[in-house]
Amino acid sequence: MEEADRASTARMIDFWLGGEDHFPVDVAAARAFEGAYGPCAPLFRELRAFLGRAVRTIAGAGVDGFLVFGAGVPTRGNVHEVAPEAAVLYTDVDPVTIRLGQRILAGNDRAGYGYGDATDVGTVDSALLRRFVPGWGRRPVGVVFLGLAAFLDDATLAHTLDELYAAVAPGSFLAVDFDGEELAAYPEALAMMGPQFRMRPPAAFGSLLGRWTPTDDGIVAVSRWRPDGSPAALPDAFHGGLAIKRSG
Numbered sequence: 001m002e003e004a005d006r007a008s009t010a011r012m013i014d015f016w017l018g019g020e021d022h023f024p025v026d027v028a029a030a031r032a033f034e035g036a037y038g039p040c041a042p043l044f045r046e047l048r049a050f051l052g053r054a055v056r057t058i059a060g061a062g063v064d065g066f067l068v069f070g071a072g073v074p075t076r077g078n079v080h081e082v083a084p085e086a087a088v089l090y091t092d093v094d095p096v097t098i099r100l101g102q103r104i105l106a107g108n109d110r111a112g113y114g115y116g117d118a119t120d121v122g123t124v125d126s127a128l129l130r131r132f133v134p135g136w137g138r139r140p141v142g143v144v145f146l147g148l149a150a151f152l153d154d155a156t157l158a159h160t161l162d163e164l165y166a167a168v169a170p171g172s173f174l175a176v177d178f179d180g181e182e183l184a185a186y187p188e189a190l191a192m193m194g195p196q197f198r199m200r201p202p203a204a205f206g207s208l209l210g211r212w213t214p215t216d217d218g219i220v221a222v223s224r225w226r227p228d229g230s231p232a233a234l235p236d237a238f239h240g241g242l243a244i245k246r247s248g
């Protein structure tokens with residue numbers, strides 16, 4: 001198996017989720033981050049559980065095709081595992097993670113993995129899009145945009161979400177999350193996320209969503225988005241929710 005020479009936040013998340021699809025460099029970065037912040041596994045388990053509840057909600061509305069941006073590692077309760085009847089195209093920009101994902105999904109005829117820069121949907125291979133998200137642009141789909149907004153500045157994020165809104169059919173859903181300001185109290189951990197990392201206050205989320213309409217659940221701490229039982233007592237590190245394209 002190939003090695004990675006640089007850590008990836010996606011593969012660090014796999015480590016925190018107890019997965020097996022990461023490299024020593026990812027484990028070293030994850031442990032260094034925890035040294036500066038504290039335990040991360042409970043936060044990422046909660047974020048992945050939110051993904052599950054959001055994807056099941058979208059599938060429950062009759063949607064059977066998903067396009068996932070900044071997908072990371074397609075395991076540990078990821079989209080095709082929680083919506084096994086759906087077709088799913090995972091995309092990312094990190095070549096090592098893409099090859100890892102392609103290996104994990106080899107032989108799966110309902111889920112695939114390819115390159116895709118979220119800021120330009122045109123970079124997604126059109127043959128993969130036709131194969132794994134057959135209704136793209138014609139019937140409602142689920143766009144999964146988790147763990148990604150924090151790596152895009154406001155103008156790029158707003159433009160990206162608006163382009164996706166224009167590309168999908170009415171009735172489509174967006175599952176999205178934003179990093180709150182939790183890391184402001186941990187400057188060493190914040191510095192490890194790199195200069196492009198964006199924390200945002202809840203008041204900023206609405207205008208970034210633009211024409212997408214949040215469901216009545218709103219954009220809230222992910223542990224409080226339609227919780228199964230009592231929400232876990234965790235810091236509000238991630239805020240997320242679902243938004244819908246209501247009309248053309």
Ligand SMILES: C[S@@+](CC[C@H](N)C(=O)[O-])C[C@H]1O[C@@H](n2cnc3c(N)ncnc32)[C@H](O)[C@@H]1O
Nearest residue numbers: 009010013070071072092093094117118146147
């Ligand atoms: C924090 S990880 C999130 C992974 C996964 N969504 C999850 O929640 O476990 C962020 C991912 O976004 C990817 N990424 C960063 N910029 C991107 C872009 N412009 N388009 C698509 N993916 C991007 C990174 O390579 C990385 O795999």
